[in-house]
Amino acid sequence: MNSPSATQQSYPHQNDPIWSRSEKLIARKAFDAALGRELHEVIQETQKMASQIQQSSDLWDLEHLPDGTP
DSSP states (O other), X not given: OOOOOTTXXXXXXXXXXXXXXXXXXXXXXXXXXHHHHHHHHHHHHHHHHHHTOOSGGGGGGGGSOTTSOO
């Protein structure tokens, strides 16, 4: 098994793009915005489910997200 020498210009993920600083900042902003939208939706759905709790056993319904994942 051959391993690349430390002096080669090789790294494990050679096909990965090299991002500039500005590209990384743009990607981070886009990711954070998308995450914020998704979390807002989860919060809204959770609040809706919580408002419908009638008895203690209904609390278990909050364990599962609307898409069925725990």
